Amino acid sequence: MDRSLITTSISLEGYKVTKQLGVVRGITVRSRSLVGNFAGGIQSLFGGRLSIYVELCENAREEAFQLLMQHAQSLGANAVINMRYDANEVMNGITEVLAYGTAVVVEKV
Numbered sequence: 277m278d279r280s281l282i283t284t285s286i287s288l289e290g291y292k293v294t295k296q297l298g299v300v301r302g303i304t305v306r307s308r309s310l311v312g313n314f315a316g317g318i319q320s321l322f323g324g325r326l327s328i329y330v331e332l333c334e335n336a337r338e339e340a341f342q343l344l345m346q347h348a349q350s351l352g353a354n355a356v357i358n359m360r361y362d363a364n365e366v367m368n369g370i371t372e373v374l375a376y377g378t379a380v381v382v383e384k385v
Contacts, residue, residue: 293380341375
C-alpha cells in the first residue's frame with residue numbers, strides 16, 4: 277500500500293472512494309528495557325530532548341502503522357482515510373500504541 281494514500285482527512289483529494297471496507301487497526305505494546313530506562317533517566321537529568329524515548333515512541337508508532345497497512349491490504353483496500361494514533365499505558369512502563377482508520381478502495385478522478 278502506498279503511504280501517500282493514507283490520510284488523517286475524511287477524504288483523499290484527487291480520488292473517489294468507491295468502496296468502504298470498515299475500520300482497520302494496527303496495535304503494538306512496547307516497553308523500554310532496564311538499560312534504556314536508566315539511560316533515559318540520565319538524559320532527563322540534563323533536560324531537553326530525550327532521544328531514547330523519542331526513538332522508542334517512533335518505533336512503536338511505525339510498527340502500529342505497518343500493522344494498520346497490512347490489515348487494510350488484507351481486506352483489499354488501497355487507501356486508509358481518517359487515520360489516527362492512540363496510546364495508553366497498560367501498566368507502569370508498558371504502553372500500547374494503536375493506529376486506526378477506515379479502509380477504503382479509491383480510484384483516481
